[in-house]
């Protein structure tokens with residue numbers, strides 16, 4: 001299968017690989033796995049008092065498309081409000097990276113990781129976890 005140039009770019013030069021302090025109150029951590037292939041993704045956000053995401057990091061043990069999806073997701077997350085981050089749809093990632101149908105679940109993993117990081121942040125700060133409808 002041919003990867004798009006954008007996938008190869010993010011795969012060979014992933015943005016924002018790393019770890020934020022999981023214990024910090026203003027950090028949300030999402031850890032998700034894809035049942036289709038067993039790949040695992042961790043995505044973290046750092047949020048300021050105005051509910052704006054000031055930093056995002058990821059670590060993905062997975063295929064090139066999953067790495068590219070999470071790398072792109074962290075780029076998109078920085079500077080967004082929590083509400084804007086919740087609106088990121090996996091199909092936006094699919095479109096931007098030109099992922100083929102067989103790789104759609106890799107982008108679903110990234111969307112799930114964003115939402116799970118937001119929920120971790122919410123629960124840590126005394127808010128209720130949001131119901132997260134499965135996007136697929």
Ligand code: FES
Pocket residue numbers: 036104105108136
């Ligand atoms: Fe692949 Fe849902 S199983 S998108």
Ligand code: FES
Pocket residue numbers: 034036037038039062063064065066103105106109
């Ligand atoms: Fe499973 Fe990409 S093949 S995340």
